[in-house]
Amino acid sequence: MPKKLLLLATNLLLSAWVMAQFSVSGTVTGSGEPLIGVSVLVVGTGSGTVTDIDGKYRITVEPGQDSLEFSYLGYQTQRIAIGSAREIDVVMTEASAVLQEVVVVGYGIQKKSDLTGAVSVVSTEELVDIPTQSLGQALQGKVSGLQIIPTSGTPGADAIFRIRGVGTLNNADPLFVVDGMILNDISFLNPRDVASVSVLKDASATAIYGARGANGVIIVTTKQGSGAGQITVSAYTGYQQVVKTIDLLNATQYATLINEADVNEGRQPRYANPEQFGTGTNWQDEIFRTAPIQNVQVGFSGGNEKSSFNLSANYFRQEGIIVGSEFDRFTTRINTTRAVKDWLQIGSNLSLVLSTSQNVNAGGILLDAYRADPITVPRDSLGNFGNTAIRGNTGNPLATIEFNDNKSQDYRAVGNVFAQAQLWKGLSFRTSFGLDFVYFRSRSFSPVFEVSANQRNEESDLNVLNTYRRNWLWENTLNYNQEFGRHRVDGVVGITSQDNFGEFLSGGRTRLIGEDPSFFYLNSGDPLTSTNGSGPSGGDWGLVSYLGRVNYSFDERYLLTVSGRVDGSSRFGENFRYGFFPSVGLGWNVSQEDFWNDGGIVSRLKLRASWGQTGNDRIPEYAYTPSVTSGVNTVFGPNEILLPGATVTSLANPDLRWEETTQTDLGVELGLFENKLLLEADVYRKVTDGVLFNAPIPDYIGAGASIRNIAAVLNRGLDMQLTWRQRGRAFSYSLGGNLSLVKNEVLQLDGSMADFFSGGLGIGGQLGTNSRAGFTAGSFWGYEIDGVFQNQEELTQFPTLGTQRPGDLRFRDQNGDGVITAAGDRVVLGSAIPDAILGLNGSLEVAGFDLSFDFTGQFGNEVINAKKMARFGAYNYETSFLDRWTGEGTSNTEPRITLAGQNIETLSTRFIEDGSYIRLRNLSLGYTLPESIASRLRLRSCRLYVSGTNLWTSQEYSGYNPEIFNGLVFDAGIDRGGIYPIAKTVNFGLDLQF
Template sequence: MYRVLHTAFAFFWGLCLVAQTTITGTVTDGSEPLIGVSVQAIGTSSGTITDFDGNYSLSVPAGSDSLAFSYLGYRPQRVAIAGRTVIDVTLGEATELLQEVVVIGYGVQQKDDLTGAVGVVSSEDLTDIPTQSLGQSLQGKVAGLQIIPSSGAPGADAIFRIRGVGTLNNADPLFVVDGMILSDISFLNPQDVASVSVLKDASATAIYGARGANGVIIITTKQGGDAGAGRVTLNVYAGSQEVVRTIDLLNATEYATLINEADVNEGRAARFADPEQYGEGTDWQDVIFRTAPIYNANLSFTGGGERGSFNVSANYFKQDGIIEGSTFERFTTRLNNTRQVKDWLTIGSNLSLIFNTADRIDAGGVIGGAYRSDPITPVRDSLGNFGNTAIFGSTGNPAATIFYTNDERSAYRAVGNAYADVRFLEHFTFRTNFGLDFDYDRERRFTPVFEVSTIQRNEESDFSSRTSYRRNWLWENTLSYNQDFGVHALDGVVGVTYQDNFGEFIRGARQRLVGEDPSFFYLNSGDPTTAVNSGGVDGGDWGLVSYLGRANYTYDGRYLLTVSGRVDGSSRFGENFRYGFFPSVGVGWNVSREAFWPDGSAVSRLKLRASWGQTGNDRIGEYAYVPRVSSTAGAVFGREPVLVVGSTLTGLANPDLRWEETTQSDIGVEIGLFDDQFVLEADYYRKVTDGVLYAAPIPNYIGANAPVRNIGEVLNRGVDLSASYRQRTQAFTYSLGGNVSFVHNEVLKVDGRGSDLFGGGLGIGGQLGTNSRAGFAAGTFYGYELDGVFQNEEELTQFAQLGSQQVGDLRFRDQNGDGRITAAEDRVALGSAIPDMILGVNGSAAYRGFEFSFDLTGQFGNEVINAKKMARFGAYNYEVDALNRFTGEGSSNSEPRITISGQNTETLSSRFVEDGSYLRLRNVTLGYRFASALTDRLRLQSLRLYVSGTNLITSQDYSGYNPEIYNGTVFDNGIDRGTVYPIARTITAGIDVSF
């Protein structure tokens, strides 16, 4: 028995020794060692990375017969072990782009076979920006893609514009996440994203037909790993935020001095006997802004086997706002998996579950109040009551606005899809894909009884609750074909898709709650006699059916042809024009693959391409092709009075609504130099949107809202340029890249009542600040041109006036020289919120574990209306440039005399239009990646520590917080009314670890 046990033990011990084989080696690029190459034992969870000298050492369990080597920018390689204990590997660079696979509509293509203009961003370029918004992470990354922060508020998303603004209604691009077509991506955790493809020209977007006119953004989330490549990854960071810049406003002494001067100028007695006694006074911006924390933790599990793979992640993100009372908190989970059930059948699913909560503030009341409130009034008086800022100006105390605001929002969202791929007849694959986007929102608002001033009070406590839901489902069935015939290659896809969207809301409110504790924040706690309610469609009620097809042909890798088309039928149009057809064609020529191309040429790659196509847009309200009616309060009829509820026409119909169509042409070139170490891509495009959908104004006497009509044409033309350079040495690796986009936007035609199309209300007697007439850019600022300041009585008689102006008031240019200043003849274009140029620059460097990266973003050629300087309804505070006011002849020819109201502040002129150009150091990150000698001892695959700064430095001439002003429509953008939440400067420190 002893011999048997001894033999068994020896045999077992021998197996254990055999089971752990140590393999060493060096990984190079043929001349220099590569640092940080991932080395994985296939079929196991054992892995490591190379050290500073490119060396690795890995214990390989029994059962693994090969090693996988992967490194960003190089082609992955799999090497059989074959009994060896020393394996040296040379990785070839993938920068020639031949191996880069790009996700496109309903498929993938190698970069070198593309005929369309597609920008690609990988996950490594998205994670350094501390934000929950993928959109803000993309800023400056892709030529032709403009990202505008919608707000600096916690949890705020971003606005996307691809190659300009091609419509007068909704100009958002289409989003596709793992095959699910969506209208927004605010739910996405940037750390879940594997790649982003930005489809810019018609050859790339026409496969999406009706919704491709504004471009398409395809997001692929991270999937499972290779067989046995189990990995756990933890990413954590924390930091603090502060306002990037504040506005230079008058202190209390300066304010009292200028208000006295305004009183005298307007014929009143000065109200402050001794301005000097007030000193600096209250800095209201210092009152409302704070340093706020930000946190993020992300945990992911990745694994796979021979028949399937999975990726599971959980993310927690919390951001307190730089204004007291505003917070955002989000928890996200994601589960992606695939399973090969049979050799011919693969199934998979992608599911994301999101829950978020937010405390919100009245940005207009707080930010606008801090801008306008007088600096003399204290935050609180000696009794602890809030100071009355309405004494001198009609504005509320911003600190009180924060204190008395209780506005909570919570939301649940589920986004996912399930699919099945069936392969048959060797070259065919049928895919059925069903996706669902479900969103449930709840908002609760409570205002207690309070009184700060006559304009800032609430006599009865009130509470309101609003709940809404929206569901959007998509079912797509496609059949794809792929086959090579010698030098010929052909692949294609045909399909049919169905999509349906519906949402509704219900709202209730009551006053006089029984208490102010949050436990009473329910409708039943209020007085039943004060109850009000409402409900209706929320998020749209529409459907779409589509038929699509595309074919890609390649001859010998040199000549490329892509043809695609899509037929869409939308419920938003009547039977007359319900269906639209959207075709495209693209061609390409890989010149550097020709036999005549010299070997060893400095130009290692040259590709020419061109495309033409049409796409559509149906983003208008539902049922615009039929009349809209609403119930009225009714009337009393009969001898015995009976209330009869009636209806009235509220919107006119247009049964002949047709598709908004965008026709786009694109010519592009791709160049690689010095073995593709330097890569350049350039595109010239021209796109015209015809039949622009818009409810152009009609005369008020008609008594109903204007019908949506096809009213005009909009042109966007421009150039997209991107370039990158990368160099590697033995211990030092660096890269530098950038992109620049030039765009010209112009309204070509406007039909309807006259040639003017006004918008952009400024809040002064209904005055409108933009005009989108033919020949202007969409949303062009429109007003009077400043011609100086009336210096003396002689100039009052010499120059034309607008109203009854006096010496020291602004003088406006008489454009037609008729001696009068009139709105019809003398207003001119004053600029546009659409930039002429958008810039992005990025760079990185790595040396023996140290890593450095930076991003610059900027835009140039756009303007901003500083509308918060206007609309003065009281003795508001002034910006410091008011100190340069006119005080007598020759004192100023740009800043008028101080007044509280009148033409100087109520008339839109070039005085209020400022340069909106900026250049921002968007991000700087410094990190250290520990060598494998340490990570191996800690049983880790990788370990990295870093610090990061975002929005560190901004160079701008605009006097406001931020020149990126988005107000919802093209007619309203770029108008700063003092209600936009400022962006923050953020410093974070984090750790990335995987094992």
């Protein structure tokens, strides 16, 4: 009987408990439409569900459970009390997506809403749309204030980065930080391994990097593992073609103009019947090809609260659009973390890269194809190369390709290991040791050959080069993060040490015993012809630093950031070895104020202001000491004995100091229509003082040049980014754009250097740029064309430059003194630095289809078409020469045809062209299989796509590409004809997740 009573009581209790349970249901919407897959969780339990295709949910709630939490990617997480309600409908907003976005900054992370500095973030989704092996090129047009310049279209080539203009006459590259490892380049990175990129632009953001933050900082975070194990496979294949070719004369046109040049220079015309040659050879068609490109990546990732891992392997192959060039790269990445104790986590990030290249002498090939006469055939009937030197004194570009065997291998390991200990609540310690190791080897072989007198090799030769460089970084930081009511404080202090060393070993021999690759070793050559060399490579320097930063937030409304760094560099002498670089930033989240009207059009408003100083130390090592060059051998004594000697080439400068950049920034962040429309804008003023450069010194001192602090440079401008996002159940889209306006000016130059000439054009030593105070750095410097002399009367009326005749260019007399002189009449003709950089992008998702596009452009810059100037023979001409002067009144812009003289040897507005362009950088169309179909294939997701890169370009410049960078700022924008053209690409791809 007691057992029956106990059983009855238990059943009654269970029934009461079951009756106490109840269900809550409802609909979740966002942006006016139901949201699929919203997570609905009973707070304090593991019980939850997700919304269905109509945004509906139903969940069972037990006694004592009083609230539900709704969360969805990109929307504000909401917690709602249940009370007596049995139906709860929820409207989710995107308002806090911006406020809660986490941004990686120097030595830590911050919420976007807490930032006082100018920081832009690009996510992995925005990078993978562009099929490229270069992260730099994938970033082009994505960020305001960031200019990306492709170095060339060479397979495997990287890009040049410029943040907020050019503030130095030295290396103006930003600093790169990859998973905490400080580097000078990111060419090794596989874009598909990247999780996010933070671009730090103002001093409040970059001062924590002190001596190396003057040109901005780019922080790259690679992907880490999380969640259940996942396998990803991505692959694409496609083809490439040259974007555009140069309009050159055909054979008939060429013969006609050469005849005119002969007559104009007092010779008999050399071609009796130009029409007999027809169209002739288009040398560009001979050297360019349609080239394949392939990429395959496999990844495996996962993790939990104890450990995580992300493993990937990538193979990229690109054949070049110039015959004979190709690039292969194999990359592996291993990122791991492990919580070995509740208070201790260890981890590592490692990338291993092997790349091989078949290199071609692109400069020589392109110039030969540009100059070679179209009358000569590529090969004669016997298969011999055509002799282009007969008419144009130039090489056959196909022979240059044929007799070139230049291969290289690059091995690189980049990574770090770290440990992070939680000392007590809010206080943690992190130590990290990173290593960047590079080993490079190349081999160049030339066989015996003869095409012409100026294109031959009488003895086979072999040259080899081995280079290695290692760079280690040890960082120790103490981080503090704590909240006190409405006050939130986080800070970091640390000490870091970095050391870099590298060297090279080279050798060469001629007269090899054979031309088979099995003989491509130095021992196969004549030992009597041996050459060798060794020396430093990549720099021998060290840096020790002390850093600190404090972020303070009151009630998430008022923000303060103070940071500073002390750097000591071996590149400077004892007088100025250490430098201090401080910054301060203020922020006001106006929309967090009590008076703010949440229901208005403006949903978010934040104001920022910052000031700070950063530095630049990128100069050769030991520049503060005198340098001596050996090998200056001289004959002395009555017996005329040759004795080895040396001479001083630069003087000591113990007062050499850092370049110091002072930057002020005012910014606004604005959200409209529940943050669907986001605007971020900054105005800034950046002055770099004490600019370092290897400047010439007076000849009587006895040394050619010395690195000195010689100049001050100003950059001021506006960065603006605008984005509209609309998300719905069946239809989502986004539109965005960014605009960067920049004005560059040299404020002052060393008193002994009123003008700083550079940018050699290869014409009689003529220099094409001048960086005088008041000018843009690297301003083009030459004569302004005032027309063409039409007759003898005008030659008498206007001043001339040398001996000129009717049909020659007339140069403007700028100072009105009646004579044309270099000192008095040359003026600024333009600049390679654009006034404006533009990026436009958009995406669309509907019914499983996705479409995205990116446009990039730059405006207000010019290019020197220097290849039109260099004429040392009867080279071919561009078609613009067809508009030449042939008699009085026929042309007032293009002079008569000549093979030499002022018309083609003097830098003038004739050779200055507009460098503005706008380009469809990327267009991608994809389709993702429905989940029901993918699951049957045992897939999480499957996406197929087709994409195109550089499909359309609008440019005025007659050359291949108006983005021309030759090294330093005062050499930019000069097209000497040797830069490998960029390609347009069409790819077909597949992305799988298992």
